[in-house]
Amino acid sequence: MSGNTSQQQIVGITSQCTKTELKCLMDLLIPNVSNVRYIPVRKDDVWKEEVDKCSLVILHHSTKHGRLNITDTQGSLYNEQLLYLSKNLGPSRVLVVLDDLEFTDEDEKKIILCSQPQIALCSSQLLLIPKNDKETAYFSNIDQIFEFLKGVEKVSEEISEDKAKVPSNLPSNRTQPVTGSVAEPSNRKNSKQSIPCSQKHSVSIFSRAAKSTYTWLMDLLQSEDFGSLVKEVHSVEISNNYSQFLSTINNCTFAILYHTLKFGRINITDVPDSIYDKELKDLFNSFGQEKIIVVIDDLLESNLEKTKGTIHQNQPSIGQYSQEAFFFSEREKKSGINKSKSMQDKITEIKQTIENSIKRHSLSSSTSQNSSDTEALPLRTDDQTPTQRQQESHIRRKELQPGTRERSKSEDKIEEKQSRGGDPQTTEDPALTEAEQRHQESHKRRKELQPGTGEQSKSEVRRKEMQNRDGGSQTTEGNTPRVLDKSTENQQSGIGWKYLKGVFGGLTRKTETPHLSIPAEMKTSHTNLKVTFFSRSLERNYLWLVTHLEEMKSICSVNISKNYSPLTSELADSTFAILYHNQKDGHLNITDVTDRELKELSSKLGKDNIIVIADVDKSHSGKEREILKLQPSIVRLACDLILFTEEEKKSSYNSETLNIKLERIETLIMKSAGKLGTESSNDTLKRQIKETSAGQSLNGLESNHKSSIKKINVNETNIEKEMQEGSSTTSNNLIHTELRVSENSGNEKLPKSLQNHGGQLQLENKINHYEGTGGDFECVKNMGDSLAEQQKEMVKAFKLYSEIQEKIVKESQQIQDVINDLQNTIIKQGQEIKLKDKKIKEQTQKIEEQDQKIEKLDQKIKEQDQKIVKLDQKIKEQKIEEQAQIKLEQDRLKNQDEKIKEQAKKTRKAR
Missing domain, CATH: 3.40.50.360 (Flavodoxin domain)
Structure with a gap:
């Protein structure tokens, strides 16, 4: 690492551990980096300000401060922090270190990345450090750490290159949802360039991996080989913000879904924990199969063909929703375009796929233009009937939906067989293409997914029963699609017709009006729903x-x-x-x-x-x-x-x-x-009610008023009972209590929200009718006053009940807050107890280990004592033997002395 690079680096270590616990990591970094900062983890702006000053950040977690819940788990500790670091610094500038682990092998690493995939998405590397011998573990990973530290220089170079490639007329970041670089190819002289620029593809590479893993693919698409086919290249990073992903789809005309084996495993779709299931389907709905390819790289060359067959077998959606899947080994990727023959063959296939999609698009556009010229002009909207206008707008909406832009031949054949009474699912046409057969299969699966048994679902049976009760089944003309039948059915038997039938049933019978015309606004009751x-x-x-x-x-x-x-x-x-x-x-x-x-x-x-x-x-x-x-x-x-x-x-x-x-x-x-x-139609309804009620008699109105007063009194007593019993229904549900409009309206029941509204409209219009006909105004006025007083009392009751309900809600919120606080304290105490238990277990284990060591020492001491006793015995025996020998020697010396004395005496005598 060069000295200049180290001078520019500011490496931050953010953790819940203390600075002393991070000593091994900091001692390793300080000689190689000029500035190392310790940033404790906090959920405030101060932490963000400290992190923003760093060029590299290491997110450190120790199992001493909790389990391995970094992210993607319940009660995750660093979810917000990791996302913030990845968003502001980039994944290549973030390193995650997990410390004090029991196991640190590759299997443990894969398990962690599978259960918490956000770590791989938001960071460049994951290091696992054991409890013991941390210095050795850090030095064994020193190559990965140095590679991470050098990442600043690489990233800065990539950013500067990207800035040089970005054209000046691009919109700002707020209006441009595509992440990554957008590079326009330079002016190239190519003899094969026969496709006009307007028909070239704008290609986007969609991936959850970092952009640096597929720069080779972007360089390839921007090369002269693809100059006649590709106009521009975008890189789109797929994140958890799905709405952003949907907005980026509209910025391209050809999609490449990229995945690398370095990301973990090949789990694109149809397998547990698949990461591109929804994205691949949405790309298919937007572009169709022929404008999507899948690229997978960093595979082992020895298992390339086997891996390819396994993926096609276990993940069939790749073949169903994309035109082709291309597999590249790590050696092919590193060898470059010109050095490997297999690489050149695959590039040629990619080029052919893009070229075929352009040709199909130009062919379909020319045929649609010719067919539109030969067809008759449609009716002007002024000349069409309301039903025709609605059907035409519905067809246009249907055509604008994803996946239904172009009608296939199989759809026409299915509708033709349905019109003849046949079942499209039982017959197969050998002349159908594979795409049409797949369409029929998907049509069958959609039918099977519908709840209920038989061809009709339970909801259709209920709607037909409701339709028969409301006035018989509606017939359709010709072979109109089923969607249009439902729209006309909704017009005739929808909520608007039921509303008029219930609210104005008594008025139409009293006035003997032959027919009450329905406003046009009420016919389309929920077409915009x-x-x-x-x-x-x-x-x-x-x-x-x-x-x-x-x-x-x-x-x-x-x-x-x-x-x-x-x-x-x-x-x-x-x-x-x-x-x-x-x-x-x-x-x-x-x-x-x-x-x-x-x-x-x-x-x-x-x-x-x-x-x-x-x-x-x-x-x-x-x-x-x-x-x-x-x-x-x-x-x-x-x-x-x-x-x-x-x-x-x-x-x-x-x-x-x-x-x-x-x-x-x-x-x-x-x-x-x-x-x-x-x-939107209340004014029209009031006007029609006044017109239809012009011939009503005074006696009929008085009877209707009496029945209304009777029903209001009943509802008032019911409300008082509910208030005394302490019912849990809200004030809105009380307003929606059943209000029978008149005795002549029979046993029909309206939706609760419409009954009260309909009763008020009827009473208001009856009073207006009294004023217009010049009847007994005194009687009407008295009745109106009594009704007004009763309504005031009901309003007071409703206000009182709503106040009580608000108090109950506030008290329940306070209780819930207290419960939440208690739960939080209990959880905290439980965590503290668990930590204490953990410490106690660790201490007991240490004590047991010490006891075992002491026992071993005691055994050794006993063995040594036994040896000493044996030695003592030997020494005693040796002493006894020595003493015996000494006595014998003394006796021998005495004998010799005596002999010498005798000889001396003899010599003396002899002299």
């Missing part, structure tokens, strides 16, 4: 409900990310929202998880246009009340909470409770549609 599902759960968990509702109205789904972002674009066309939650995703903590989203939905759409649906394992009669007590925001921000069990979902509409709940959902959605239809 769009229902949107908002959920953190996977779409397949609530697909059964989407399939049930999609035949009646426009349905779309929005995935809510863990990081809150405003839902402005998703709510642009929505008129009704369903907030879905699955207990499998965690606890039933709806407002804890999606509280801000629910508030935003309620503020944008209104409380009456939102329902909350939750899938639970088991349910009982008081389950909804328990949830509403613990989570009062649902009562305040949504009109209803509906729970579905697994048994109900598996019953295939044989469960009575399931049908009742589905009817509740349909009623609430139709109520929303009724409000859309009636708000």
Whole structure:
């Protein structure tokens, strides 16, 4: 590493550990980096300011401060910090270090990256450090650390090159949603350049991997070989913000989905933890199969063909939603374009695929232009009937939907067989192409996914029964598509017709008017209705409900990310929202998880246009009340909470409770549609009521008024009883209590939201009729005064009840806050107890180890004592032997002395 580079680097280490605990890491960095800063982890702006000053950041976590919950898990510690670092510095400038681990092998690393994929997305590397011998572990990973430290120089060079390539006329970052660089090819002289610039493709590379892993692919597309086919190249980084991904699709005409084996494993689609399932389908819906290819690189050359076959077999959606998948080995990628023959063959195939898509596009555009010239001109909108205009607009909307821009031959054949009475699913035409056969198969799968048995779903049977009750089945002319039949059915048997039939039934009978014309505004009661599902759960968990509702109205789904972002674009066309939650995703903590989203939905759409649906394992009669007590925001921000069990979902509409709940959902959605239809036509209705009530008699009106007063009195007593009993229904539900308009209206019941509204309209128009006909004004005035007084009393009762309800909600919120505080303290105490238990266990283990060591020492001492005893015995025996020998020697010396003395005596005598 050069000295200049080290002088420019400021490396920050952010962790919950103390500075002394990071000594090994800091000692390794300080000799190689000029400035190393310790930044403690905090959730405030000070931490962000400190991090922004650094050129590289190491996110350090030790198991001493909690389990391995960096991100993507419940109670994750560093989710916000890691996302902020990746967004502001870039993944290549972030290093994640996990310290004090039991295991640090590659298998453990793969397990962590699979369970917490955000680490791989938002950082360049992951290092695992064991509990013991940390210095050795850091030095064994020193090459990876130095590679990370050199990343600043590489990144800066890439940024400077990208800035040089970006044209000056590009919009600002606020208006340009595409991330990465946008490079326009230079003016090239190519003899093969026969395609005009307007028909060249704008190519985008979509990937969750870092841009540096596929720069070779961008360089290839910007080379002279692709100059006649590619106009510009974009790099799009796929993140958790799905709305941003959808907005970037419109900025290109050809898509490349890129994945690298270095990202973990090849889990593109159709496998557990697949990361491109939804993205690949949306690309297919936008571009079609022929304008999408998949590129996978960094594979092992020895297993290349085997890997290719396995992926095609286990992940069939790649072949279904893309034109071709290209597999590159790591050696091919490094060898370059001109050195490897296999690389050149694959590049030629990519080039041929892009060229064929351009040719097909130009051919289809020319044929459509010729066919449009030969067809007859359509009717002017002034000459068309309202039904024709509506059918034509519906067809245009259908054509604008993704995946239905161009009608295929198989669709025409299916409709032709349906018109002749045949079943398109039972016959197969050998002349069909593979794409048409796939279309028929997908058509079969969509039919099979619909709930219910037979060809018709349960919802269709219920709608036909309702249609027969409201005035017989409506017939359609010719072979009009089924969607148009539903639109005309909605016009005739929709909420607007029921509204008029119930509210004005008594008036039409009294006045003997032969026919009451329906305003045109009321006929289209919910043609503009769009229902949107908002959920953190996977779409397949609530697909059964989407399939049930999609035949009646426009349905779309929005995935809510863990990081809150405003839902402005998703709510642009929505008129009704369903907030879905699955207990499998965690606890039933709806407002804890999606509280801000629910508030935003309620503020944008209104409380009456939102329902909350939750899938639970088991349910009982008081389950909804328990949830509403613990989570009062649902009562305040949504009109209803509906729970579905697994048994109900598996019953295939044989469960009575399931049908009742589905009817509740349909009623609430139709109520929303009724409000859309009636708000714009109230003036027309009032005018028609006055015209139709011109011939009513005074006696009939008095009887109707008496019945209305009687019913109001009954409702007032019911409200007082509910208030005394402490009912949990809201003030809005009290306003929606049943109000029978007159005794002549029979036993028909209207939707609750319309009954009260209809009664007020009828009473108001009857009073207007009295004033116009000049009847007994005194009687009418007295009756009106009594009605006004009773209405005032009802309003007072409603106000009183709403105040009580607000107090209950406030108290419940306070109770919930106290419960939350207690839960937090309990959780904290539990964590502290766990930490203490952990420390105690560690201490006991250490004590046991010390005891074992002491025992071993005691055994050694005993063995040594035994040896000493044996030596003592030997020494004693030796001493005894020595003493015996000494005595013998003494005795021998004595004998010698005596002999010497005797000899001396003899010699003396001899002298």
